[in-house]
Amino acid sequence: MAVTIKDVAKVANVAPSTVSRVIANSPRISEKTKERVREVMDQLGYHPNFIARSLASQSTRAIGLVMPSSTDVVFQNPFFPTVLTGLSEGAHSKQYALHMTTGKTEDEIFDGVVAMVQGGRVDGVVLLYSKVEDRVIAYLKERNFPFVVIGKPFKDDENTSYVDNDNFKAGKEVTEHLIQLGHDRIAFIGGNLDLVVTVERLLGYEKALRNSGIHLEDNYIVNDEFLRESGQDAVEVLLSLDQPPTAMVVADDLMALGVLNKLDEMGIAVPQDVSIVSFNNVLIAEMARPPLTSVDINIFDLGYQAAKSLIQIIENPNEPIKRIIVPFKIVTRYSCGHPKDYKEVLV
Template identity: 65%
Template sequence: MAVTIKDVAKLANVSPSTVSRVIANNPRISEKTKEIVNKALKELGYHPNMIARSLAIQSTETIGLVMPSSNGIVFQNPFFPTVLRGLSEGAHDRQFGLHMTTGKTEEEIYEGVRQMVHGGRVDGVILLYSKVDDPILTYLQDNSFPFVVIGKPFTQVEQITHVDNDNYRASKEVTNYLIGLGHKRIAFVGGDLNQVVTIERVLGYESALREAGVEFNDEYLMHEDCTTEGGRQAVKELMHLAHPPTAFVVADDLMALGVLNTLNEMNIRIPDDVSVISFNNTLLAEMSRPPLTTVEINTFDLGFQATKSLIQMLENKNEPIKRIIIPHKLIVRGTCGAAKDSNIVKTGD
């Protein structure tokens, strides 16, 4: 027979309404009472009827997550499992559930978000990306539906709560680091230019070159999928230029792994001949050979703070718009070295 609130109330020697308030985490209930009731809940193995509770408090206590896409390429990148872990922990702390879009195309994802909103399936939405032109963001604004963006919005920055790194500054710092090592032929290997993070990092890269008096070369600017294959394709093109780069700023660790592997196949030594620096500081960075110099962007915190911010918005309709900047740090390992004057000798494809 199922355990009821009345059973819990009897064991804890409180009223059933007090048990309900404890389950709802009502701030008016004392910590001592919460401790007694939670002990009784655990002892009896009581699990609340979430559907009935949602109807009673007019809330699903569920957050919708919108991925760039749900195809296999996204989940190949360690960034997303890490940010999802942060999102999950932030939700768990406040007893919220997560509901993820499952579409593979932009049209399917848009329809999934529309169903979440109009179907009353979620209380708010977190976008795990920021694009130049995003119909989903516009749709959420038009419907006055609570949402938070992981990344800097392309427009209306002051009107949208978002959690991000200072990607412009981070990219400028890593480019300056390579310039400080004597590199002047520095390539930028990035992802989709429709992603705001890519734009910010390109601008930081260009700014560092300009301020250091290093000539900007369009040929050194490459945009591929953020995969190992994308990194591979970029290296093949860049290293066959008349004057190939001696250093690479790469969008993320997964793409950088493709860069490293391809340079090794071409018998180009790292960091003796070419330096490589990346972003995200995933496990791939530690496991690569040599270990990858990369930027720690605290991916877990991006997710955790996004969930925290959205729940604050849901609990307080007057919550102010926030711009939360997660700090970054350059992690120096084994893929960067001083520039050499000698030309690179290519012995492979």
């Protein structure tokens, strides 16, 4: 026979209404009482019927996750499992479930979001990307539906809740790192220019070059998807130039792995011949040969903060707009060095 709230209340020596409030994590219940009731729930093997509770409260206690339209990127790039882990932990801490879109094209993604919202399947939505043009955001705003973006919105960011890094600053600082090593032929290998994260990192790269009086070469900028193959293709393009770069800012660790693979095939040594800095600092960066200097953007925290912020908005419609900037740090490893013709200036 299934264990009920009344069974839990009897063993915990509290009222059934107290058990219900503990399940809802009500602030009206003391932490001591919550702990006692939860211990009894575990002891008796009681699991709340969230479906029944949702019908009664008109709440699904579920968060919708909107993925990028390119499934290759989602399932190949380590960024997404890490950010999903953060989202999952943030949602689980407030007893919310996750509901993921499964479309392969932008139209399918949009239709999936409409189905989630109009079908009452979720209480709010997290977008795991930020695009220059995105009708999903326009739709959610039109319906006044709770949502949070992982990434800085391209438009109306002051009126949109989001969680992001300062990608402009990060792009600028990694480029300055290479300039300080003596490089003045620095390439940028980025993702799709429809993604705001690519635009922000590219602008930071360009700003660092201008500040240092280094001429910006359009041929040194290559953009594609955040995939290993994209990094390989970019290297072929860049090293075919009359004056190939001596250093590369690569906007993603998976792309950087492709860069390393192609350079190794071509017999070009890192960092002796070419220096590389990358972004995300996933396990790939540490295990690459040589290990990559990479920007740690705290991917887990991006997901955790997004889930936490969205739940606050769901549970309090008067919650102010949230603009959370997660700090980053450059993790220096062995993929950067001085250019071959570097001569130290003695002061």
